[in-house]
Amino acid sequence: MTTIVDRIAPSLNISTRQVGQALQLLDEGATVPFIARYRKEVTGSLDEVQITQIRDQANQLRELDKRKESVLKSIDEQGKLSDSLRKRIEAADTMAKVEDLYLPYKPKRRTKATIARERGLEPLAEQVFEQTNANPEQLASSFINAEQEVTTADEALQGARDIIAEWINEDQTARETLRRLFRKEGIIKTKVLKGKEADGHKFRDYFDWEEAVGKVPSHRLLAMRRGEKEGFLSLTIAPPEERAVNQLERQFLKNNHASTQQVQLAVTDAYKRLLRPSLETEVRLETKKKADTEAIEVFSENLRQLLLAAPLGEKNILALDPGFRTGCKLVCLDRQGKLLEHTTIYPNPPQKQTHESASTVMHLCEKHQIEAIAIGNGTASRETEQFVSSHVTFSSPIPVIMVNESGASIYSASEVARDEFPDKDVTVRGAVSIGRRLLDPLAELVKIDPKSIGVGQYQHDVDQNALKQGLEDTVVSCVNKVGVDVNTASQQLLSYVSGIGPVLAKNMVNFRNENGAFPDRKGIKKVSRLGDKVFEQAAGFLRIRGAKNPLDNSAVHPERYGLVQQMARDVNSQVDNLLTTPELRKKIDIQRYTSEEVGLPTLQDIMEELDKPGRDPREPFELFQFEEGVNEMKDLKVGMKLPGIITNVTKFGAFVDVGVHQDGLVHISHLADHFIKDPTQVVKVQQKVQVTVLEVDIPRKRISLSMKQDPFAAQPSKAKSKQPRRESRKSNDGNMEDQLQQLKNKFR
Secondary structure, X not given: OOOHHHHHHHHHOOOHHHHHHHHHHHHOOOOHHXXXXXXXXXXXXXXXXXHHXXXXXHHHHHHHHHHHHHHHHHHHHOXXXXXXXXXXXXXXXXXXXXHHHHHHHOOOOOOHHHHHHHOOOHHXXXXXXXXXXXXXXXXXXXXXXXXXXXXXXXXXXXXXXXXXXXXXXXXXXXXXXXHXXXXXXXXXXXXXXXXXXXXXXXHHHHOEEEEEOOOOOHHHHHHHHHHHXXXXXXXEEEOOHHHHHHHHHHHHXXXXXXXXXXXXXXXXXXXXXXXXXXXXXXXXXXXXXXXXXXXXXXXXXXXXXXXXXXXXXXXXXXXXXXXXXXOEEEEEEOOOOOEEEEEEEOOOXXXXXXXXXXXXXXXXXXXXXXXXXXXXXXXXXXXXXXXXXXXOOOOXXXXXXXXXXXXXXXXXXXXXXXXXXXXXXXXXXXXXXXXXXXXXXHHXXXXXXXXXXXXXXXXXXXXXXXXXXXXXXXXXXXXXXXXXXXXXXXXXXXXXXXXXXHHHXXXXXXXXXXXXXXXXXXXXXXXXXXXXXXXXXXXXXXXXXXXXXXXXXXXXXXXXXXXXXXXXXXXOOOHHHHHHOHHHHHOOOHHHHOOOOOOHHHHHHHHHHHHOOOOOOOOOOOOOOOOOOOOOHHHOOOOOEXXXXXXEXXXXXXXEEOOOOOOEEEEHHHOOOOOOOOHXXXXXXXXXXXXXXXXXXXXXXXXXXXOOOOOXXXXXXXXXXXXXXXXXXXXXXXXXXXXXXXXXHHHO
């Protein structure tokens, strides 16, 4: 019997040794980031994506094996488990094949076939199924029995056909043949439910829609399923019925006798009543899983780009959460993000206390030596930005930066925020979150449920467990890629460090509060319940600024400190001199230090760290400004070229903030001058871009944009295809369903 390792290796094009070693480390409790970074020699330098795939496939195969054991046990208890059947079940490589083999033995509710058997009609079914030239009515007449409620030959034949239909339904070959047909030739069709046309207008593209199920993109499938779930659409998936029935007839019709006609009737009944509903459910689940996977991949990649956005760094920040009637909440933060002071100003209508508000801002900037001003990009953001630039004067220039505030309100009402600021209201907490996002997006965004950040695609429609796992993997990857200052990090940030988790993160913060800053990495071991295994997993990702050993502020793992010290001795120097003197590092021949445990990949990583210890892998921060004078949708004109920031990337395009409180859509056909299959080929979240306005629909709050050099140039005419006219995003949760014209005929 093939092992899990043997089954995974070919599918990922990875050697069985690599898979086996990675699985062993995972089973021993090692995390994906730790294995990818510090066990390269063991796994042959597998990256995080490959290790995650191994983990996920192993889990799926273990579930499959668990199901096989359950099925074998059930059939064995019935006394029907033959050696041949056991081998077929053990060899099955998918859950569908296991279930097909189990179907004839699976405990059933009382079916039509069950009732027919109770009436003694199974022998008749066997005779008819043989398809001899015997007259089926004559065969059936001997089964008439009033006591069994079989009063006519027709009733007897109907019962026989019910039994035959069940045999056909339970035939593994028939099911696999039709399964392939459903996948290859299945058509997904949607219709609007009667009387739902008005209320379901956002799904009007799918009121009379059909498409090959093998070609439907994930976002469109999820949109259709949402329309069905909300009670506006009916949805079916099936190949042409004639094709499906013909497939079954070729398998089960042997002759051309009268009894063959009875089998033919049973074939049609088996397909319509049993096989089609069953296989349609399978294909629904299969396509949904595929769509979920794609949507989660999109969400995860967007989240990665957002978490790894460039930090401004340690600066004194004045942050504003803009508003009209309730004013702008203002907070001052020190370089570590500590709240120093907060107040409310009213620079916008209806109060419009311009002079007083400007005086307050100038006073606080001077008092706290403010180095940057952060303004949330929500309601009144452009008006507040204009107020600062027009009415506030500084002794020296202070940059004013717009900050994406998606999810800030979720954070402000969360338990995390209440723990941090128990005596502050939600408005103050929200402003603090905006300011801290500018300082370090990663450190602040980990406090918020990723689903609230607004960079997903139908995230509320996908498998929530799979979504949670995918997003958690992304957050863990980002946190460990950047590294964490153990003496300043929040409990939430520490909890994502390899091996730590929420409980130990809380213990670390409590220890830090009671005993002061950790002086070195070894000091972390004093934390309650933090043993050697956790230290091994976490230490390389934790940073200690100002530690006596400079390696404590690098990604060099403590298990390799001795190796670095040997390098220093070999060039007659100290470790700290290696970090500051490139000439010394050039003298090191890393080939001399290879061993069974340490190979060139680890040695190369160590040399990179010695070159730039503790370096931040994120891009340097760049200032960005929206177009002056373009504050609302009414300011937009067709043909206008504007700077913008990508806020979300989907399979059908990218959403761009151009500073008018409503994101515009760059459809995939307008992301580049050349054809692209996937938007992620050319854009990513937080990317700064130049766009051209194609269309503005103020009543429906829709903006169409282009990133082409000449978006209005004539395009070659294309055959008209039945495609949905628009995709959209709800501004409150990042979902896409029915916003913005795709302009398929006008611009493609």
